[in-house]
Structures are given as C-alpha cells and as structure tokens.
Amino acid sequence: MYLTKEQExxxxxxxxxxxxxxxxxxxxxxxxxxxxxxxxxxSAQIAGVSYYTVGDAIFSFFKLLSEGNVKVRVPSWLNPAxxxxxxxxxxxxxxxxxxxxFQIIQKYRSIGVETTLxxxxxxxxxxPSYGDHLAWSESSAVTMANSFFGARTNREGGPSSLAxxxxxxxxxxxxxxxxxxxPTILVNVKxxxxxxxxxxxxxxxxxxxxxxxxxxFTKISGLDVDHAKMLSSAMASSGSVPLFHIQGLTPxxxxxxLAEVDEKVSFTNDDLKQIYEHFNQSIKNPELVAIxxxxxxxxxxxxxxxxxxxxxxxxxxxxxxxxxxKVANEEKAKSIVLNLESKGIRVYTDTCMVVSPAVxxxxxxxxxxxxxxxxxxxxxEKTNVNFLSLEEIMELVTN
Amino acid sequence: MRNVSIRAIVEGQVEGQxxxxxxxxxxxxGVNPKTGVITDPENILYGKSxxxxxxxxxxxxxxxxxxxxxxxxxxxxxxPLAMVANQAETIVIAGAILANIPxxxxxxxxxxxxxxxxxxxxxxxxxxIIKIKRD
Numbered sequence: 092m093y094l095t096k097e098q099e100x101x102x103x104x105x106x107x108x109x110x111x112x113x114x115x116x117x118x119x120x121x122x123x124x125x126x127x128x129x130x131x132x133x134s135a136q137i138a139g140v141s142y143y144t145v146g147d148a149i150f151s152f153f154k155l156l157s158e159g160n161v162k163v164r165v166p167s168w169l170n171p172a173x174x175x176x177x178x179x180x181x182x183x184x185x186x187x188x189x190x191x192x193f194q195i196i197q198k199y200r201s202i203g204v205e206t207t208l209x210x211x212x213x214x215x216x217x218x219p220s221y222g223d224h225l226a227w228s229e230s231s232a233v234t235m236a237n238s239f240f241g242a243r244t245n246r247e248g249g250p251s252s253l254a255x256x257x258x259x260x261x262x263x264x265x266x267x268x269x270x271x272x273x274p275t276i277l278v279n280v281k282x283x284x285x286x287x288x289x290x291x292x293x294x295x296x297x298x299x300x301x302x303x304x305x306x307x308f309t310k311i312s313g314l315d316v317d318h319a320k321m322l323s324s325a326m327a328s329s330g331s332v333p334l335f336h337i338q339g340l341t342p343x344x345x346x347x348x349l350a351e352v353d354e355k356v357s358f359t360n361d362d363l364k365q366i367y368e369h370f371n372q373s374i375k376n377p378e379l380v381a382i383x384x385x386x387x388x389x390x391x392x393x394x395x396x397x398x399x400x401x402x403x404x405x406x407x408x409x410x411x412x413x414x415x416x417k418v419a420n421e422e423k424a425k426s427i428v429l430n431l432e433s434k435g436i437r438v439y440t441d442t443c444m445v446v447s448p449a450v451x452x453x454x455x456x457x458x459x460x461x462x463x464x465x466x467x468x469x470x471x472e473k474t475n476v477n478f479l480s481l482e483e484i485m486e487l488v489t490n
Numbered sequence: 491m492r493n494v495s496i497r498a499i500v501e502g503q504v505e506g507q508x509x510x511x512x513x514x515x516x517x518x519x520g521v522n523p524k525t526g527v528i529t530d531p532e533n534i535l536y537g538k539s540x541x542x543x544x545x546x547x548x549x550x551x552x553x554x555x556x557x558x559x560x561x562x563x564x565x566x567x568x569x570p571l572a573m574v575a576n577q578a579e580t581i582v583i584a585g586a587i588l589a590n591i592p593x594x595x596x597x598x599x600x601x602x603x604x605x606x607x608x609x610x611x612x613x614x615x616x617x618x619i620i621k622i623k624r625d
Contacts, residue, residue, distance in 0.1 A: 116587045119499060120580050139555050148523045148558035151565035152588065228554065248554025250584040 092121055092262075093128045101258065109159020113254040120251055121262025130263045133219065133242075134166045135256035136212055136227035137204060139249030141173035141446035142192045152250075153198045162203040164259035168212045169199055170229050170249075171386070171413075173447050175439040176208070182439065182449040204256070208441035209415035211320065211386040213240065216417075221342055224267055226255030230331070231324030231385050231463065237334040239319045241342030243267045246333050266333050272343065274307035274336055277352045282363040284311065286480040287391075288460040291321040292366040293358055295462035298330025300356075307336045307347060314340055320385045325462040370465045370478035376407070377477070379454040380484055381444040383413030384464035389424050392438070396427045398482065402489040404435045409454070410488065416440040444468060458484050492622045494597045494604060496574070498615035499583055502592025504572040505612040508605045508622075509543040511535050516552025517585065523562030526569070535607075544613065545570035546605050550582035560585025572613050574620065576601055594620070 094102065102118065104111040117129060139145050173192050174184040184192075200206050207215060210229045219225055219242035227233045228247040236242040245265040247255065255261040265271055284293055297306055306326075314322075314337060326332040336344045382395065392412060404410055412431070419428055419440050428438050444450040444459070445467045455473045459465055465478040479487075512534055515521070520530040526541030541563070550556060560582065563569040572592035575582060586593035592613060597604075597620065605611060605622055612621040 112588060116584050119587055120583055123499070123578055123580075123583060139558065144518070144553060145555050145558060146518075146523070148518075148555065148562035151562045152558050154565070155561075155588070248557060248580045248584060250554060250557040250588065251580055254584070 092118060092126060094118070098129055098260065107159045107161070109155055109161050110257065112155070113161070113257045116251060116254045117258055117260060117262055121264060124262065124264035126262035126264040128263050129260035130224050130267060131259060132165055132226045132255055132261050133223045134168070134217065134225050135163065135252045136168050136170065136229050136232050137199070137249060137252050137256065138170040138228040139253070140170045140195060140199070140208065141442070142188055142195055143173040143448045144446055145195065149195060156198070156202060161257050163256040165256055166217070167204045167256040168207040168217060169196070169204055170208070170210055171442045171446050172196060172208050174442050174449065176441045178439060182447065183453060184449055188448070207415065207417070209386050210443070211388070211415060213316070214386065214388050214418060215415050224261065226252045226261040228252035230327035231320065233333055234323035234327045234335070235320055237266055238323060238336065238341050239316065246331060272305065272334060273348055273351045274305045275351060275353050276301050276304050276306045277349065277355045278306050278308045279355065279357045280308050280311050281357050282360045284363065285313070286482065287317060287321045288478065288480040289363065290318040291325045291460065291462040292363055294322040294325030295329045295466065296358060296362050296366050298326035298328065298332050301330060301332070303331045303333065305332065305334050305336070307344070307349065307352065308338065310338050311340065317388050317390055321461065324385050328463040328466050366462065367478060370462070370469065370476055372475040372477060374456045374458065374475050374477050376456060377458045377488060378409065378456045379450065380408060380410040380458045380488055381413070381450060381464060382411070382460060382481065384443055384445060384459065384461035386443065387412050387414040387418070389418055389421060392424060392427055392431070394481065395436070396431055398485040399431070399434060399489065405488050405490060408488045410436040411444070412436065412438045413443040414438060414440055458487065460484060492604065494599060494601065494620045494622065496594040496618055496620055497596040498594050498618060499578050500586045500591060500593040501615045502572060503614055503616065504544065504592050505610070506542070506544045506571040508546050508607060508609045508611045509535060509538065509540050510602055510605055510607045511547040512602050514549045514551040515547045517550065517556030517559040517581065518553040520552070521559055521563070523559045524566050524568070526563055539568070540570045541568040543570055544572045544574060544611055546574045546601055548602055549575055549577045550579050552581070554581050556581040557584035557588065560591065561588045564589035564591065574601055574613070
C-alpha cells in the first residue's frame with residue numbers, strides 16, 4: 092500500500108505508540124481488502140458507547156488512548172448510550188450502570204469526540220456532502236450517508252472508525268470506490284408502501300434476502316429523510332447492505348449502469364404482508380410502545396402528537412419515544428414534547444430501545460414501527476414484539 | 491506433521507496447543523474477557539478457556555465491540571497465544587492489532603477441518619506456514 096511521508100511517520104511510532112497502533116489498524120484492514128492507499132476523511136461516527144453493549148472491555152482500551160494522549164483529527168460524533176443522560180433514574184437505570192456510562196461518555200469527550208449520542212447525525216446538522224469520504228460505524232447511518240447523501244463510507248466497526256478519527260484517514264476500498272457502488276439487484280417495488288413502517292418492512296425484506304448486494308429500486312414516490320432512514324436501518328440489520336439507489340431520487344441513481352444488474356426481483360403486497368406477519372406475535376397486552384429506531388426527527392414527534400389528538404394513552408401502557416437531545420430540545424419541539432409528556436408519553440434522548448437495558452429488562456411485550464428494533468428486541472428470550480404502523484399502534488394504545 | 495500455508499496479519503513466531511471452534515465466533519457475548527472462557531452455549535467450546543492456547547476458528551462475527559473484548563483478554567492476562575482463522579474480518583483484525591496477538595488467515599485448507607483441539611501447532615509468520623503436530 093502506498094503511504095505518504097506523514098503516514099509512514101505515524102506508522103513508525105514518531106507520533107507515539109497509540110497513534111502507531113491506530114494507523115496500523117487502518118492500514119491492515121486496508122491490506123486485507125486490497126486498498127491502494129489511505130484517504131482523508133471528513134468525519135467519523137463512532138459506535139461502541141452504550142455500557143450495555145461494550146461492557147468493561149472498553150475501559151482497557153481507553154487506558155491505551157490515555158497513555159497516548161491522542162485526540163481525534165476530524166469532526167467525530169457518538170452513537171447512542173445505554174441511558175438518557177438526564178432522565179436515567181426515571182428509566183430505572185441503576186447508579187452503577189450510570190456511573191460506568193458517564194465514564195465512557197467522558198472519555199470520548201476528552202479525546203475530542205462530540206457527545207451527540209445519536210444514530211442520526213444527519214438530523215442534527217451533520218449532513219455529509221456528495222462525494223465526501225467518511226468513516227462511519229453506525230450501520231443505519233452508513234447506509235443513509237452512502238444512499239441518501241451520496242457520501243462514501245464502508246460499514247466501519249466501532250474501533251476502526253475511532254482509529255480513523257484519530258488518524259484522520261481510512262483505507263481506500265469498498266464503498267470509497269465508484270466501481271463498487273453499482274447495483275446488482277433491480278427491485279421493482281409493486282407494493283403500496285406509504286407509512287414509515289412500510290419502508291422499514293421493505294428494507295427488512297431486502298436485507299434478509301440479498302444480504303450485502305446493492306439494490307436499485309424502481310420508482311418509490313414520496314421518500315423523505317425519515318422514510319430513507321427506516322429503509323436504511325432495516326436493510327442494514329437483516330442484511331449488511333451499505334448502499335441503495337432509487338430511480339430518480341437518490342443522488343447517484345442517474346449515474347447507474349444497469350447493465351451490471353444480474354437479477355431482477357419484485358417486492359409485492361404479499362411480501363410486505365409477510366414481513367409484518369413475521370413479527371406479529373399477537374400481543375394481547377402491550378406493555379411498551381417503543382418509537383425512534385433510528386432516532387425520531389422533529390417531524391416524527393410532530394406526527395405522533397397529531398395522531399394523539401385529544402385521545403389519551405391507556406393507563407397500562409408505557410409509550411417511549413427515542414430521539415436526539417438536539418432535536419427534542421429545539422425551540423419548535425418544546426411545546427409538542429411538553430404536550431406529549433402531559434399525556435404520559437415519554438421522550439427520552441441519548442439512547443434507544445436497542446442499546447438500553449431499560450427496555451429489555453423491564454418489558455416483555457413491545458410494539459414498534461421499526462423492523463430494525465423488532466429484529467434486535469426479539470432476540471431477548473422473553474420478549475414478544477409486534478411490528479405495526481404508527482397509525483395502528485396509536486389506535487391500539489389510546490382511547 | 492502437516493504444513494499449511496497462511497497469510498500473516500499480525501506477525502509472530504508461536505508454538506502451543508490448539509483449541510478449535512467449528513463455528514464462527516462472536517467475541518462480544520461469546521468470550522468472557524476476564525477469564526478467556528467461551529460463554530456461548532451454542533459453541534462446542536462452551537465452558538472451555540482459550541487463554542494461553544492457539545485459538546482456531548472459521549471467522550469472526552457479531553458486534554464490532556468484539557475487538558475491545560479481544561483487547562480486554564490481553565489486558566487481563568488471559569489472551570490466546572495466537573489466533574488462526576479461515577477468513578479475517580475487521581472485528582478480529584482490529585482486536586488482534588490492538589492487543590498485539592499474532593493472527594493469521596487464508597490457510598490453503600479449511601483450518602477447522604485439519605486442526606483438532608489438543609494438537610500442538612507452530613505458527614511461523616516469516617515463512618507463512620503453520621506446522622501441525624499430532625501425538
């Protein structure tokens with residue numbers, strides 16, 4: 092692999108052992124995938140934040156970082172933590188967990204990472220630009236960055252995105268190269284998809300059937316950033332799809348060479364129905380509604396408020412919306428959040444149903460409009476999940 | 491004795507006893523970073539320790555946080571002597587580099603079929619081979 096003089100110096104330990112380790116990691120991964128060189132990145136999205144998922148293993152790694160006295164060299168943001176950093180007691184998180192969680196967040200802050208604690212950096216002003224090279228490690232955000240924004244990032248892991256942030260470079264392979272961004276599956280979307288959960292179902296169906304292959308979807312009308320994030324997150328969890336194209340909509344769709352497509356498939360109303368049925372565990376007594384996977388936007392919160400109208404939440408049901416602190420604290424969101432909370436709907440930030448122990452430890456019967464959330468929650472031994480549209484959920488849990 | 495050619499990812503000359511997982515390994519949730527014991531009940535090695543042995547497995551899977559688990563094994567003094575996989579992927583590569591644990595992949599045969607737990611094996615990343623000795 093070709094390295095610049097600066098990169099050679101980093102690798103040889105001139106900038107310290109920690110820096111050498113970080114660039115060694117970047118270079119080795121590049122070598123495995125036949126990268127010719129390293130490329131500068133514009134930003135990094137770093138996973139590996141929730142104490143629930145990283146456990147104590149991360150602290151030994153932090154020691155290495157402290158010894159090296161390193162800082163990130165590009166704008167870097169954090170994935171969600173295991174709890175709301177203000178309302179953790181209300182979520183029934185114990186003090187030991189909170190203490191560990193705060194230590195992790197503080198450590199990332201100390202090396203210059205902005206503690207955004209969201210999987211949707213693009214909803215809080217960190218939108219990547221067309222052609223930007225990134226090292227993002229939240230799988231749903233990776234697919235959004237590549238597909239919706241036309242930026243370029245591989246599905247980095249937590250450690251590799253952090254190393255890239257410290258080094259300022261990532262290896263030039265995979266999604267960074269135009270040749271790898273061509274679709275190989277053409278999907279004729281025949282089903283009537285309208286709601287957020289329909290887009291989530293389409294993504295789930297695609298990822299489950301075609302793993303990491305890049306799809307080209309024929310015309311899907313009315314796709315906005317929120318639909319795209321549902322589609323992205325689902326196909327990046329049932330499969331490992333890093334990029335999709337939609338005819339006439341996504342930024343690279345016009346540069347596509349459809350000659351490389353080697354399979355043409357259809358997504359029908361029957362396929363859509365089957366995905367809903369797959370997660371339909373016919374819960375009679377839902378305990379929790381969990382919305383916000385990926386994190387809810389201002390529009391998502393507004394929609395829930397609108398659907399609620401003058402109705403009230405059933406006493407026996409908890410209703411949690413997960414969002415980013417920045418979105419929930421925005422001036423325009425404040426009165427809506429207050430109204431929702433007055434009706435018993437809780438808006439939690441910094442965390443979500445997938446990475447917080449508060450959900451799986453306390454609730455066995457969960458309703459969600461996200462196929463990604465359903466996919467992960469159902470892995471809990473006692474957890475039953477129903478995957479429904481927001482409209483259906485609101486009908487079920489209000490009167 | 492049998493020789494298998496390999497690709498070196500993290501260099502090292504190591505000799506030791508092999509412990510073989512027949513199925514892909516998720517370090518997060520699958521290995522206890524404090525003890526080196528396999529905690530995945532679905533794994534054939536459930537309850538056994540990979541500490542101070544040469545850990546052989548087809549490939550790494552699961553959360554990328556698994557890299558931190560590998561690093562934790564090293565810090566806690568219970569790391570494997572070396573690791574051998576059929577195919578390296580970013581989780582194990584990152585963990586092996588951070589922890590400086592010799593790691594090789596791309597054997598010319600399915601490595602989980604030619605090495606059995608208990609075999610004495612020698613990894614030589616200079617000559618890019620593994621020597622398998624069976625008593």
